[in-house]
Amino acid sequence: MTGHLHPITLAIARISDIFSKMGFDTVDGPELEDEWHNFDALNVPADHPARDMQDTFWIKDRRGLNKLGGEVGHVLRTHTSNMQIRRMEKYVAEGKELPIAICCPGKTFRNEATDATHEAQFHQVEMLYVAKDASLSMMIGVIEKFFSEFFGTDLVVRLRSSYFPFVEPGNEVDMQCFKCKGSGCNICKQTGWIEIGGAGMVHPKVLEAGGINSSDYRGFAFGCGIDRMVMLKYGIEDIRLLYSGDLRVVNQF
Numbered sequence: 669m670t671g672h673l674h675p676i677t678l679a680i681a682r683i684s685d686i687f688s689k690m691g692f693d694t695v696d697g698p699e700l701e702d703e704w705h706n707f708d709a710l711n712v713p714a715d716h717p718a719r720d721m722q723d724t725f726w727i728k729d730r731r732g733l734n735k736l737g738g739e740v741g742h743v744l745r746t747h748t749s750n751m752q753i754r755r756m757e758k759y760v761a762e763g764k765e766l767p768i769a770i771c772c773p774g775k776t777f778r779n780e781a782t783d784a785t786h787e788a789q790f791h792q793v794e795m796l797y798v799a800k801d802a803s804l805s806m807m808i809g810v811i812e813k814f815f816s817e818f819f820g821t822d823l824v825v826r827l828r829s830s831y832f833p834f835v836e837p838g839n840e841v842d843m844q845c846f847k848c849k850g851s852g853c854n855i856c857k858q859t860g861w862i863e864i865g866g867a868g869m870v871h872p873k874v875l876e877a878g879g880i881n882s883s884d885y886r887g888f889a890f891g892c893g894i895d896r897m898v899m900l901k902y903g904i905e906d907i908r909l910l911y912s913g914d915l916r917v918v919n920q921f
């Protein structure tokens with residue numbers, strides 16, 4: 669008797685495949701992360717609300733020293749963006765030639781109440797490109813190709829100005845509705861667009877934290893929720909179904 673792959677596992681394989689065809693390597697790293705890689709290096713200040721006990725799972729009795737000799741705590745990573753820093757550090761440490769082109773699908777964690785659209789554990793995919801010629805227009809092209817391949821129809825995206833500490837400028841990413849292609853339906857709440865992720869040009873401080881010279885190199889990054897993509901694609905209305913272990917769900921994929 670053969671088993672079934674979970675729909676999230678299938679989605680991660682598909683996402684890796686799509687990015688691979690665009691020249692991006694798939695990487696993953698620690699889910700238990702230090703403060704430096706999860707927050708400081710990503711330009712998230714010490715007093716940022718994301719560090720609050722309310723939002724982050726902090727790990728007791730797991731303290732070490734940061735690069736400056738100060739104490740550093742550990743968290744269950746709140747995003748896959750920690751891999752941006754880890755990959756830049758690796759390139760610099762190994763003297764590898766840029767560009768860096770990676771996608772990082774993986775588990776992330778938030779200390780929050782569970783409901784139909786929120787789980788304490790969920791999945792994100794992060795995309796990072798660092799090169800001398802990285803530009804916003806390239807970023808839009810990569811994101812449009814990614815969603816078009818995943819949802820199986822040509823889609824455009826639009827950017828809305830937003831703020832994330834690790835990008836400047838930062839943008840919310842809206843994807844054209846894959847169902848109605850913009851004319852309005854129940855999935856997009858009649859707007860023709862679906863809010864799907866965040867993106868932007870990598871903040872120079874983040875490049876520097878990764879050991880990259882921000883005068884010579886630029887980067888763009890994008891992140892979005894894999895659970896949400898799966899729920900949209902297959903019309904699943906409650907995220908908890910994806911984690912219930914219910915074979916009646918899994919057997920449909």
Ligand SMILES: [Zn+2]
Pocket residue numbers: 845846847848849850851852853854855856857858859860861
């Ligand atoms: Zn629609």
